[in-house]
Amino acid sequence: MSTAPGQTASVRGSQEAAASPADVSEIGSGASAGATYPGAIASDAATARLLPVADNRRCLAWATGYARRRPGLLAAALGAMVVTAAMGLAAPLATGEIVQALVERRGRGAAIGPVIRLALAVLVGALAARAAGRLSARLVLPAVAELREDVLAAAVALPVDVAEAGGSGDLISRVCNDVDQITDAAQESLADFTSAALAICAAFIGLAALDWRFLLAALPAVPIQLWTLRWYLRSSRPVYAAGRIAEGRRTESLLGTFAALPTVRALRLGPARRAAAAQSSLDAVSYEIQATRLATRFYGRLNGAELIGLGTILATAAVLIHDGGTTVGAATSAALFFVGLFNPINTVLGVFDDLQQAGAGIARLLGVRDHAAVVVPASGRGAAADTDTATATADTDADADASLVIDEVSFRYGPPGGPGRPGTPEAVSGISIDIAPDRHVAVVGVSGSGKSTLAGLAAGLYTPGSGSVTIGGTPVAGRVALIAQQPHLFAGTVADNLRLAAPKADDAQISAALTATGALPWVSALPQGTDTLIGAGGHPLTGGQAQHLALARLLLLDPPFVILDEATAEGGSDAARSLDAAARAAIRDRGALIIAHRLSQVVAAAQIVVLADGRAVERGTHDELLAADGHYAHLWQAWSRHRT
Ligand SMILES: Nc1ncnc2c1ncn2[C@@H]1O[C@H](COP(=O)(O)OP(=O)(O)OP(=O)(O)O)[C@@H](O)[C@H]1O
Secondary structure, eight states: OOOOTTOOOOOOOOHHHHOOTTTOBOOOOSSSTTOOOTTEEBOOGGGTTSOOEEOHHHHHHHHHHHHHTOHHHHHHHHHHHHHHHHHTTHHHHHHHHHHHHHHTTOOGGGGHHHHHHHHHHHHHHHHHHHHHHHHHHHHHHHHHHHHHHHHHHHHHHSOHHHHTTTOHHHHHHIIIIIHHHHHHIIIIIHHHHHHHHHHHHHHHHHHHHHOHHHHHHHTTHHHHHHHHHHHHHHHHHHHHHHHHHHHHHHHHHHHHHHHTHHHHHHTTOHHHHHHHHHHHHHHHHHHHHHHHHHHHHHHHHHHHHHHHHHHHHHHHHHHHHHTTSSOHHHHHHHHHHHHHHHHHHHHHHHHHHHHHHHHHHHHHHHHHHHHHHHHSOGGGSSOOOBSSSSBBOOOOGGGTTOOEEEEEEEEOSSSTTSOOSTTOOOSEEEEEEEEOTTOEEEEEESTTSSHHHHHHHHTTSSOOSEEEEEETTEEOTTBEEEEOSSOOOOSEEHHHHHHTTOTTOOHHHHHHHHHHTTOHHHHHTSTTGGGOEESTTSOOOOHHHHHHHHHHHHHHHOOSEEEEESTTOSSOHHHHHHHHHHHHHHHTTSEEEEEOSSGGGTTTOSEEEEEETTEEEEEEOHHHHHHHTSHHHHHHHHHHHHHO
C-alpha cells in the first residue's frame, strides 16, 4: 500500500537535532571566534570545534521574517494549494454518486452530471496545482539564494581560524550540501507537504460531511501514524546528525588530500590518505545504511496503520448500510476518501524528513551568517574585495587618520576562541605595534619567531587570544590587505584576477597598476596579454610573477593598510630587485607592516621590531638597532655575510 513518495534514505542529519538540552551550550564569549549571541548553539563535545548552528527559534524568525516581506506571494501560493486540495475531493464524491446511481438503477443519464463536475474539478485542480508549484518556487527559491549569498559573504569575512575551525570540510559541506538540500526541499518537498496537509484536511472534512461515523472510523489509524512519526523522528535524528558530521569529515579528508597533492606524492602518503578516505567514506555509508533501515521500518508501520483504518471504515460502512444509516454510494465515497488519504499522509510523513533535514541545513547556514555578524565588525562584512587571503575595503572618513594599533596581542594555535591546545606555546606573546597612516614598520626575526602569525593577526585573519588589533578603535577585519607568501591566482584571465580587487577598473587602470609594479613588460609578452588565462590549468607563472600580480591587485584595491608577509622573498636577484621596487610602489602612501627575510627591505622602515620566540625583543630604526649591537645587529651581520 504505502510507498515512499520522494523519499530517499540518505543520511543528511542535523547537528541541531542532535543537540540535547544537556549538551547545548553557548559558544564562548567576547567579540572573537567564541562570541556569544542569542540563537547560537554548539551541538556536542565532538562538534565543539565546528562552526555554530542556529537554534529553532532563530530559524523560525528568519523564515517568518522572509515570508512577511512577501505577503501577496504567500497568500497566492496558499490559495492555489487550498483550491488544489478542495478539487481533490471531487473524484471520490463523483464516484460515490455514480455507484449510487447504478445501485438505484437510475440509468446512464444519471452519471452525466457527476462526470461533468469531475472533469471540471480535474481541470481546475490541475491549473491550481500548476500555479501552486510556480508560486511556491517564486516564494522560496529566492530565500535560499539570499541565504547562500549571505553565508558566502560571511564565510569570506570570517577570520580564517574561525571559518576553518572544523576544517574547511564543515564550511564546504554547509555551502554545498546544505544549500542543495534546502533547494531540493524548497523546490518540491515544501509545496508537496503543504498541498498534502491541505488534502488531508479536505479528506477529513469530506468524511465528516458524508457521515460523522465515517470520521470516527478513520481515527484509529491516526494515533498509530503519530506514534510511528514520533518513533521515526526520535530514532532518525541522531543517525542523521552523526551522518552529516561523517559527511563533513569525508569531504575534509578528500579535500585535504587534493590540497596537499605535492606533499602526498613527495612523502608517498597515497596509501595512508586512501585508507583515511576509505574509512571516512565507510563511516558515512554506515549511517546511510542505518537511515535506510529506519525508513523501511517507518513505511512498514504506516502500511499497518492504513490497513487498520481502511478495515474500520469498511466495517462501519457495512454496519451502516445494513441498518439503512447510509447509502452504498456514500460508503464508496467514504472508502475512497480514506484510500485517497494514503498518498498525502505518506507525502506529509515522508517529506517531513526532507523538511527536517532542510531545517537543519538552514540552521547551519544561519549559524555561519549570525556568527560572522558577531565576530566580524560591520565594516568587514559584505564588501570582500580580495587580494590574496586577507580582505580590505576602501578607507572611510572616520578611519582616514586612524592608526593600525596592535595592542598587547597574544595568540596560540588551537581551537578558535579557546585557550589553545594544552601545552602549545604562544606563537605570539604580548606584542604591541602602532602603525600610523603612511608609516612603514618592519618585523624581522629568525624562522619560527612568529612573524607570519603576527601578519595574520594584523590582517584580521586570526583572532587574538588576548589583546586587540584595531583601526580607529574598531576591529580591522576588512580594512587591511595581506600579501601572503604564496599569492593565490584564481582560474581566469590576468585582467579577471586584477579586477577581483576592483571590479569596475577599466583597461587603463589595469595597465597603470601593472606599470606601477613593473609587471607590464612580461604581462604584455604573454600569449594574449592581460586576456591570457592563468591559475589552475592556465598559462604557468613563476612565483615572482604571481607576486607581481598580487601587488598590482593591491594597488587596484587601494587599502589604507597593507601587510607584506615576505611578499618579495621569492625570485632570483634581478627578479628580487624588481619585486622590491614593486613592493615599494605598492606600499607608497599607505601604512604598512613589512615582514621580510631580506633585510635590505627593512632598512628604510620607520621602525623595525625584532621578534624572538613570539616576543618583541628589540625595536628602533636600522641605525639605532645596529648601534645597540643586539639581536638585529647579529641578524644584519649574518645576512650581510650571506649576501656577499
Ligand atoms: N598552523 C600552525 N599550527 C600550529 N603551530 C603553528 C602553526 N603555524 C605556525 N606555528 C608555530 O608558531 C610559531 C610561529 O610560527 P610563524 O610561522 O609565525 O613564524 P615565522 O617567524 O613566520 O617563521 P618563518 O619565517 O619560517 O615563516 C612556530 O613555533 C610555528 O611552529
